[in-house]
Amino acid sequence: MAGSLADGTPLAPPPGARAGAWRALEEHRRRIERVRVAELFAGDPGRFERLSFEVAGLLVDLSKHRVTDETLELLTALARAAGVEALRDAMFAGAPINLSEGRAVMHVALRNRSARPMLVDGQDVMPQVRAVLEQMRRFSDAVRAGEWRGFTGERVTDVINIGIGGSHLGPQMAVRALRPYADGPRVRFVSNVDGAAIHDALRDLDPATTLFLIASKTFTTLETMTNARTARAWLVAALGDEAAVARHFVALSTDLEAVSAFGIDPANAFAFWDWVGGRYSLWSAIGLPVALAVGFERFEDLLEGAHAVDEHFRSAPLARNVPVLMGLLNVWYGNFFGAETWAVLPYDESLALLPAYLQQASMESNGKRVTREGEPVTWHTGPIVWGQPGTDGQHAFFQLLHQGTRLVPADFLVAARPQHPLTEHHDILVANFLAQTEALMTGRTPAEARARLAATGAGGATADAERLERLAAAKSFPGDRPTTSIVLPQLTPRALGSLLALYEHAIFTQGAVWDVNSFDQMGVELGKELAAALVDEVRRGVPDEGAHDASTSGLLAAIGRMRGLTGGS
Numbered sequence: 167m168a169g170s171l172a173d174g175t176p177l178a179p180p181p182g183a184r185a186g187a188w189r190a191l192e193e194h195r196r197r198i199e200r201v202r203v204a205e206l207f208a209g210d211p212g213r214f215e216r217l218s219f220e221v222a223g224l225l226v227d228l229s230k231h232r233v234t235d236e237t238l239e240l241l242t243a244l245a246r247a248a249g250v251e252a253l254r255d256a257m258f259a260g261a262p263i264n265l266s267e268g269r270a271v272m273h274v275a276l277r278n279r280s281a282r283p284m285l286v287d288g289q290d291v292m293p294q295v296r297a298v299l300e301q302m303r304r305f306s307d308a309v310r311a312g313e314w315r316g317f318t319g320e321r322v323t324d325v326i327n328i329g330i331g332g333s334h335l336g337p338q339m340a341v342r343a344l345r346p347y348a349d350g351p352r353v354r355f356v357s358n359v360d361g362a363a364i365h366d367a368l369r370d371l372d373p374a375t376t377l378f379l380i381a382s383k384t385f386t387t388l389e390t391m392t393n394a395r396t397a398r399a400w401l402v403a404a405l406g407d408e409a410a411v412a413r414h415f416v417a418l419s420t421d422l423e424a425v426s427a428f429g430i431d432p433a434n435a436f437a438f439w440d441w442v443g444g445r446y447s448l449w450s451a452i453g454l455p456v457a458l459a460v461g462f463e464r465f466e467d468l469l470e471g472a473h474a475v476d477e478h479f480r481s482a483p484l485a486r487n488v489p490v491l492m493g494l495l496n497v498w499y500g501n502f503f504g505a506e507t508w509a510v511l512p513y514d515e516s517l518a519l520l521p522a523y524l525q526q527a528s529m530e531s532n533g534k535r536v537t538r539e540g541e542p543v544t545w546h547t548g549p550i551v552w553g554q555p556g557t558d559g560q561h562a563f564f565q566l567l568h569q570g571t572r573l574v575p576a577d578f579l580v581a582a583r584p585q586h587p588l589t590e591h592h593d594i595l596v597a598n599f600l601a602q603t604e605a606l607m608t609g610r611t612p613a614e615a616r617a618r619l620a621a622t623g624a625g626g627a628t629a630d631a632e633r634l635e636r637l638a639a640a641k642s643f644p645g646d647r648p649t650t651s652i653v654l655p656q657l658t659p660r661a662l663g664s665l666l667a668l669y670e671h672a673i674f675t676q677g678a679v680w681d682v683n684s685f686d687q688m689g690v691e692l693g694k695e696l697a698a699a700l701v702d703e704v705r706r707g708v709p710d711e712g713a714h715d716a717s718t719s720g721l722l723a724a725i726g727r728m729r730g731l732t733g734g735s
């Protein structure tokens with residue numbers, strides 16, 4: 167195993183039970199790295215049937231991966247050695263598997279549609295989950311029906327969700343994805359502390375008809391609290407009475423004391439609990455903007471879809487457990503082929519925000535460098551996640567996917583049936599979805615490129631053989647670029663719920679194999695601390711003596727001068 171981590175630590179397999187399975191995979195990779203996936207298909211008519219799976223109505227095709235049956239056996243052996251099943255069972259049992267924070271990880275309880283109790287600290291949390299869902303139903307129904315009125319007696323036409331990270335990305339992505347179902351008030355999202363965000367969002371709104379949702383698990387996040395204060399000042403200035411806040415502000419949070427300290431009536435607060443991680447909170451009260459936009463029944467469909475995948479994840483054997491296999495494939499490429507990134511490419515404009523959502527879900531969960539027990543790792547953990555919808559990406563970065571030097575495993579997603587009447591467009595979209603994964607896998611050899619140049623006469627102008635060779639080299643594709651294809655019958659709330667749960671559990675599986683705690687996010691804290699300390703210096707435009715390195719002090723002073731806070735320019 168050659169190579170090193172960012173800090174120079176030489177790569178080495180995880181110790182203990184994982185080591186044997188890891189070494190077997192290294193050895194296996196050496197044996198199959200030259201095997202062509204196209205040849206695997208040619209020699210195995212059952213490959214697609216065997217390596218594509220149906221789960222909760224979604225088709226997940228893993229057959230275009232650089233794997234044989236043996237690869238999957240070795241990968242599932244690694245999952246077994248890593249204790250994926252035991253950790254999964256511990257999660258469903260409400261054990262405090264978030265070791266660093268001593269918390270259970272129970273977002274699956276939020277979408278538990280069975281009669282099964284879900285225990286945290288020996289207590290069934292389902293009654294409180296159902297109570298908040300009922301509160302969300304009543305509130306969203308009332309707002310949508312125009313029964314909930316603003317301070318001046320007008321109905322709500324616009325909702326602004328103020329939150330960031332897990333209190334923003336999930337609902338924003340889901341509201342965008344489900345836009346064809348939107349039949350409630352308009353819902354917008356403000357997250358960034360950059361004043362441009364809230365300034366733009368408020369510009370064309372009428373305070374009398376605007377409802378603010380302040381979404382924050384902790385109710386202390388600087389960005390959210392700053393935006394919430396600005397929104398409150400805007401509302402009170404326009405409506406001329408502090409009492410207006412009670413009709414225009416609701417809170418989604420685990421800290422109801424902080425909510426009330428902010429001035430929001432606890433009666434207008436929707437609770438969730440510390441066993442819901444921020445990036446896993448779409449299914450909680452944090453999903454309220456979704457219920458407002460598309461109706462509570464559709465929000466429930468989202469929960470149903472996720473629950474169907476939860477049932478699969480908790481019961482299917484590893485070898486046929488789709489999220490487990492998806493997670494293991496990321497391990498395969500990241501740890502055995504040196505892949506650094508993972509691309510998410512939805513062939514669906516409605517899923518435009520899915521890559522950003524999965525960035526947080528994966529990178530905040532698995533971008534870790536110590537094990538669950540606090541030992542430094544000697545293997546790579548979470549990949550860099552990126553992506554954007556096709557076909558736009560094809561005209562931007564697909565060149566590198568097809569012919570670059572790096573291996574980029576990619577997920578391609580598409581809905582079989584569109585949510586609009588333009589079937590001609592959808593045929594072209596689906597054709598591109600299929601063409602890209604086929605091209606990435608099969609590639610084109612220089613000989614094929616040469617033959618094609620000859621056949622089409624495209625090389626006609628290239629009289630000399632040398633130029634023809636150059637052209638053939640440029641027009642050849644190595645192939646064997648691995649892709650997962652995920653086909654949704656249609657992008658319904660239920661299908662979306664299933665899709666997101668698939669990814670959550672794939673990320674869980676990776677974290678378990680890498681032995682990291684996928685449920686804390688200590689890596690965001692240092693920057694937050696430093697920013698809090700810097701605000702005052704930025705206000706004055708002068709760095710505190712000896713407080714920073716020379717670059718930071720120099721930048722701060724220069725910004726102060728440019729803002730006219732201090733002399734010079």
Ligand code: F6P
Nearest residue numbers: 331332333382383384387444690
């Ligand atoms: O900065 C990271 C983070 O803590 C995320 O994990 C979280 O989703 C986000 O900030 C927002 O936190 P909160 O919901 O407490 O405002």
